[in-house]
Amino acid sequence: MENIFKLGIIVPTWNSEKDLKPLLESFQQLTCKHQIEKIVFVDSGSKDRTVDLLCEIQKIPQNILPIKVLQLDRDKGYAHALNQGIYTFNNYFPNYLLFSNPDVIYPRFFLDKILEEVKGYETLNIGIIGPRVLAPIGNGKWQEENLRPRNLWGIPQYRPKDQKVYFVHSTHGASLLVKKEVLEKIGFFDEDYFLYWDEHDFCTRARKAGFSIVIVNTISILHHPSEIRSESQNKSKIFLYYQYRNQFLFAKKNYGLISQCLFLCIRFLVFVRELINYILKKQWAYAKTMSLGFLRGLLNEKGISKLSF
Structure with a gap:
């Protein structure tokens, strides 16, 4: 049946x-x-x-x-x-x-x-x-x-x-x-x-x-994620911010200390690569936003953030 x-x-x-x-x-x-x-x-x-x-x-x-x-x-x-x-x-x-x-x-x-x-x-x-x-x-x-x-x-x-x-x-x-x-x-x-x-x-x-x-x-x-991509296919600032902030929260909630360090080292390399890409394109607002998310993640912020964009 x-x-x-x-x-x-x-x-x-x-x-x-x-x-x-x-x-x-x-x-x-x-x-x-x-x-x-x-x-x-x-x-x-x-x-x-x-x-x-x-x-x-x-x-x-x-x-x-x-x-x-x-x-x-x-x-x-x-x-x-x-x-x-x-x-x-x-x-x-x-x-x-x-x-x-x-x-x-x-x-x-x-x-x-x-x-x-x-x-x-x-x-x-x-x-x-x-x-x-x-x-x-x-x-x-x-x-x-x-x-x-x-x-x-x-x-x-x-x-x-x-x-x-x-x-x-x-x-x-x-x-x-x-x-x-x-x-x-x-x-x-x-x-x-x-x-x-x-x-x-x-x-x-x-x-x-x-x-x-x-x-x-x-x-x-x-x-068709309008909140992530504009017509020019750029990632939105809010996407960049929470993506980089929340990876710290994810690591701390789901991994032990050694795995946390390994995971965040790999994610840091991804962060650096994308940051350099935005700097080379002179997209300073995106570089600043992802850096802010990364920093606040490092400082253990969670929940909603106070953002000016």
Whole structure:
């Protein structure tokens, strides 16, 4: 007899007005033999028309899309929004929860196919599943965001192109399909990160608890991260800041002293390479931002930062 799973979807939003329409359209055209119990949009105090659009979305008949909208008074971080969405299930978790960025477009058979492809791996205790993630490169073209996958230490990971499923240290935070047993065993997302590296922390804790993490190579999503890239494809300042600050937090939470030192030495080399690149291009604002994030990480800052940009 074929298993029919119960599913839930959680989507944090913050000034996501431009992203909601394509995401919602992709949700509406999903064909899924499994039961989607609820789609929870969690807004973190948006200043644009995101909340108005969410209120309109909530009027969609529940038999078409079972949508719930949760409005928070202010932005306390991506992990906080995810956790607030989890709480709406009142500890009665569906078999799987999909944590999705708002700036994602899903293919029609996404849920059915991604669950179908991991069949046969039950003995490996898969707890977190991710798809291939494609990002725009201009002229209407898309490219995989991580063509040469590396683990969190920066070491290249072998990925056979003809293999449907491959195992990784961590998967992309734009779309995480998480088995309920993972949440029951390791808890929720760590809100100390505020933004970025929280998914790596979550995946690392899951691996330590005995779960496997996989990418399904045969299904892709489209990710157009407006908060990370401008039209010129430059990384945003907020991305640079939290990426470099939170690597210190991640190391201290997940590694012993020797591993911390090794990990941070490798990350320091990455920092120096990128810093030199910005200096050579005379992009002083980016060089200053990443240096500030690196310094505050060194000083053990966590949570939301007071930033002037």
